[in-house]
Amino acid sequence: MxxxxxxxxxxxxxxxxxxxxxxxxxxxxxxxxxxxxxxxxxxxxxxxxxxxxxxxxxxxxxxxxxxxxxxxxxxxxxxxxxxxxxxxxxxxxxxxxxxxxxxxxxxxxxxxxxxxxxxxxxxxxxxxxxxxxxxxxxxCEPLSVVVHACEKSGIHPAEKCLVIGGGTIGNLLTRVLKLKGVEQVVLSEPDDFRRKIAQKYADAVLNPFETDPMDFCEKEFGQLPDVVFECVGLPATIQEAVQDVIKGGRVIILGVSTESVEMDFLDMMYNEKAIQSVFSCTHEFMEAADLIRSGAINxxxxxxxxxxxxxxxxxxxxxxxxxxxxxxxxxxxxx
Ligand SMILES: [Zn+2]
Ligand SMILES: [Zn+2]
Missing domain, CATH: 3.90.180.10 (Medium-chain alcohol dehydrogenases, catalytic domain)
Known part of the structure; x- marks a missing residue:
């Protein structure tokens, strides 16, 4: 074959x-x-x-x-x-x-x-x-990773979310966050086409090459994001995610980087920023399959x-x- x-x-x-x-x-x-x-x-x-x-x-x-x-x-x-x-x-x-x-x-x-x-x-x-x-x-598989990430993030509806990256994962994640009742989700993505797709579900989208994500979130949320989901996997976007999150907030890393990433440790330390990476899925595959079969996620x-x-x-x-x-x-x- x-x-x-x-x-x-x-x-x-x-x-x-x-x-x-x-x-x-x-x-x-x-x-x-x-x-x-x-x-x-x-x-x-x-x-x-x-x-x-x-x-x-x-x-x-x-x-x-x-x-x-x-x-x-x-x-x-x-x-x-x-x-x-x-x-x-x-x-x-x-x-x-x-x-x-x-x-x-x-x-x-x-x-x-x-x-x-x-x-x-x-x-x-x-x-x-x-x-x-x-x-x-x-x-179903990429969606299962997204559902797993939502679970690991411990997100609740009133928390303000920034999603970095509008590929398959960032776009599916935005849909799942909204489905789970998260009130405010902003997505950052430089590509016009990907941003246009994301716009259908995100509360707002921004082009990080034109607009500073921190300024944008301050305006949109009245504060920095409580949770930042990194869905790109480049050292620069991982650093950006840690920088953008509010004091005491969480950064959830879904993007895969094969390079090492330098971190401003004191910024994380003094501001109690938490980083949670997520990999693949556990029992969430069934939930993802249900979301697709039922049409809740298209x-x-x-x-x-x-x-x-x-x-x-x-x-x-x-x-x-x-x-x-x-x-x-x-x-x-x-x-
Ligand atoms: Zn995959
Ligand atoms: Zn085992």
């Missing part, structure tokens, strides 16, 4: 790979839609992932076969999957912190992913989507391009590493 294999930094080849053989507790899925994640772009451009891997952890598809013990699903079922592969035995798993498992794997990072015609997944990771559109269902306006697997290098990864107005690129043809 065809799959996109990470060869080296900046190089992905669409090539023939062996057909996946399922174990008794696994489900074989014919991939219908697979989204390219910001972390895949890091994997492509910085060496964050090991070469040889088939990336792709945001996907949906149809059950093509089931193992002897995987009886919850049958051929033809429409599904998505949580990519977190947890051991279920370590102290973190026992505490429900599957994303911190001592022996954690991730589909599309440590195990073969969804930029392929077929993928095999443990039955316990598979989630039914019913009649939900495959494209919408491919957003992510389709974030899908800016649809490509074939054979185009994944040029029209996918290379495009996403350069200047572009893309938000989410979906692979929806696998021939």
């Amino acid at each position: 065809k799959a996109a294999v990470l060869k080296d930094i900046g190089e992905v080849d669409v090539t023939d790979v062996p057909f996946p053989k399922i174990e008794a507790d696994e489900v074989l899925i014919r991939v219908a839609v697979a989204g390219i994640c910001g972390s895949d772009v890091h994997g492509f451009s910085t060496g964050l992932y090991e070469p040889g891997i088939v990336m792709g952890h945001e996907f949906s598809g149809t059950v093509a076969d089931v193992g002897k013990e995987a009886l919850k699903f049958k051929k033809g079922d429409r599904v998505t999957s949580n990519p977190v592969l947890a051991c279920g035995k370590c102290s973190f798993c026992k505490a429900g912190k599957f994303n911190l498992c001592d022996d954690m794997g991730t589909i599309g990072i440590t195990h073969p992913g969804a930029f392929a015609e077929f993928i095999k997944v443990p039955e316990q990771n598979v989630v039914a989507i019913g009649h939900t559109d495959f494209e919408k269902a491919a957003f 992510p389709l306006d974030l899908a800016t391009s649809r490509i074939a697997l054979s185009e994944i290098s040029g029209k996918g990864f290379k495009k996403l590493t350069g200047e572009n107005h893309e938000i989410k690129i979906l692979v929806n043809r696998f021939v």
Whole structure:
């Protein structure tokens, strides 16, 4: 079968790979839609992932076969999957912190992913989507990260929020914050198109290249933000997030940075600023799937391009590493 294999930094080849053989507790899925994640772009451009891997952890598809013990699903079922592969035995798993498992794997990072015609997944990771559109269902994974971040942030409705970054994560986060009743959410994003999309849900948007986020928040909120969500992953935006937050406030980091980030420690210390990073999700995948299935969150306006697997290098990864107005690129043809 065809799959996109990470060869080296900046190089992905669409090539023939062996057909996946399922174990008794696994489900074989014919991939219908697979989204390219910001972390895949890091994997492509910085060496964050090991070469040889088939990336792709945001996907949906149809059950093509089931193992002897995987009886919850049958051929033809429409599904998505949580990519977190947890051991279920370590102290973190026992505490429900599957994303911190001592022996954690991730589909599309440590195990073969969804930029392929077929993928095999443990039955316990598979989630039914019913009649939900495959494209919408491919957003369950990024949405689960956002729901997890909201939970970790301990946000309550009266708190003023600043979201830095209007990509898939920043945009989904804004929607979830509003859905959870947060009264005031401002989003900062330099790209006009991304800002226009964010405007539909955020209470206000700003271009950080034109307007100082601290001044903007002071005007909009009458104070600095109580919680700043960093959804970019650049050293400059992480520093910005810590600088912008109010005394005693929280900075929640969702963006992935492979570079070290210098911090003004005294500013954090004297002003009791807290930093909480968030990674992947735990039980929130089900909540995210519910939000998509019920239509409470509709992510389709974030899908800016649809490509074939054979185009994944040029029209996918290379495009996403350069200047572009893309938000989410979906692979929806696998021939
Ligand atoms: Zn992702
Ligand atoms: Zn574990």
